[in-house]
Amino acid sequence: MRVRFTKMQGAGNDFVVFDATREPFSLTPDQMRRLGDRRFGVGCDQILVVEPSTSDADFGYRIFNNTGDEVEHCGNGARCFVRYVVDAGLTNKRRVVVDTMNRRLHLQLQDDGRVTVDMGAPVFEHAALPFDASGLTPRLENGFEFWPVLSAPEPASARQAPQGGQEGSGAARRLLEGVEVGVVSMGNPHAVQRVPDVNTAPVETLGPRIEANAHFPRKVNAGFMQILARDRIALRVFERDAGETLACGTGACAAVVVGIRAGWLDAAVEVQTRGGLLRIEWAGGQSPVLMTGPAARVFDGEIDL
Numbered sequence: 526m527r528v529r530f531t532k533m534q535g536a537g538n539d540f541v542v543f544d545a546t547r548e549p550f551s552l553t554p555d556q557m558r559r560l561g562d563r564r565f566g567v568g569c570d571q572i573l574v575v576e577p578s579t580s581d582a583d584f585g586y587r588i589f590n591n592t593g594d595e596v597e598h599c600g601n602g603a604r605c606f607v608r609y610v611v612d613a614g615l616t617n618k619r620r621v622v623v624d625t626m627n628r629r630l631h632l633q634l635q636d637d638g639r640v641t642v643d644m645g646a647p648v649f650e651h652a653a654l655p656f657d658a659s660g661l662t663p664r665l666e667n668g669f670e671f672w673p674v675l676s677a678p679e680p681a682s683a684r685q686a687p688q689g690g691q692e693g694s695g696a697a698r699r700l701l702e703g704v705e706v707g708v709v710s711m712g713n714p715h716a717v718q719r720v721p722d723v724n725t726a727p728v729e730t731l732g733p734r735i736e737a738n739a740h741f742p743r744k745v746n747a748g749f750m751q752i753l754a755r756d757r758i759a760l761r762v763f764e765r766d767a768g769e770t771l772a773c774g775t776g777a778c779a780a781v782v783v784g785i786r787a788g789w790l791d792a793a794v795e796v797q798t799r800g801g802l803l804r805i806e807w808a809g810g811q812s813p814v815l816m817t818g819p820a821a822r823v824f825d826g827e828i829d830l
């Protein structure tokens with residue numbers, strides 16, 4: 526099947542974008558895996574789909590990791606989304622409302638080409654914890670809970686869909702190398718830890734052990750945050766399904782709200798990622814997280830899948 530697509534990137538997090546406003550999106554997980562392969566396909570971290578709205582929003586917004594798994598949110602992708610629909614003439618607005626599978630986003634294309642996204646409010650309630658917290662005791666820092674991550678099988682088996690409770694099945698429930706994470710949902714799950722230096726943080730080794738840890742039966746995005754100042758952090762994220770990406774928009778939001786809740790950060794923070802700068806603002810409580818950053822088209826193409 527020949528498909529037309531647009532390759533885009535937001536702070537180096539890269540995407541293949543499909544316009545499904547005229548005909549439904551129909552790629553299978555196998556086709557999406559091939560599309561996302563950087564040797565045998567186009568290569569991307571996620572696949573973004575522009576759909577007609579089924580509500581009073583302007584569009585529907587679907588996200589698939591390059592494994593073909595559909596997920597709840599992609600922040601860098603949201604910035605590319607509005608760039609795409611404006612450039613493709615699918616709207617004459619520069620402020621667009623879109624619905625993902627579990628939240629509404631407001632996207633604003635600025636005159637300087639950057640995009641500001643109202644990402645909605647973070648969710649911290651226990652009910653939103655993407656893991657079984659029973660029997661665990663969080664450490665409190667400024668009233669915010671940091672949860673222990675338990676040891677889990679080595680990454681080789683970790684890539685399989687983890688069988689819940691493996692570490693609880695008779696094996697000692699040990700803390701994973703002293704890792705404690707701030708857990709927050711931006712629609713998708715994030716486990717954020719503070720590190721002294723992102724450049725020496727064990728992202729490649731610890732990232733997959735947190736991502737696919739049986740502790741997180743839906744898996745999780747693992748953030749590694751270095752506090753540079755009360756208004757500046759450096760961040761690396763081992764993304765669920767995609768591995769380490771050059772930037773993670775929802776991860777930047779998650780890290781900043783954890784840092785603010787822990788008392789380490791002020792309400793407006795510059796996030797230095799390996800792919801570029803993001804600006805995150807959050808006034809606390811149920812207020813929305815605002816993310817501002819770049820969004821760029823790389824090329825249009827066709828591929829037989």
Ligand SMILES: N[C@H](CCC[C@H](N)C(=O)O)C(=O)O
Nearest residue numbers: 599600601713764765774775
């Ligand atoms: N890997 C993420 C989805 C993409 C998030 C990231 N690319 C962003 O910009 O928010 C997940 O499985 O929740």
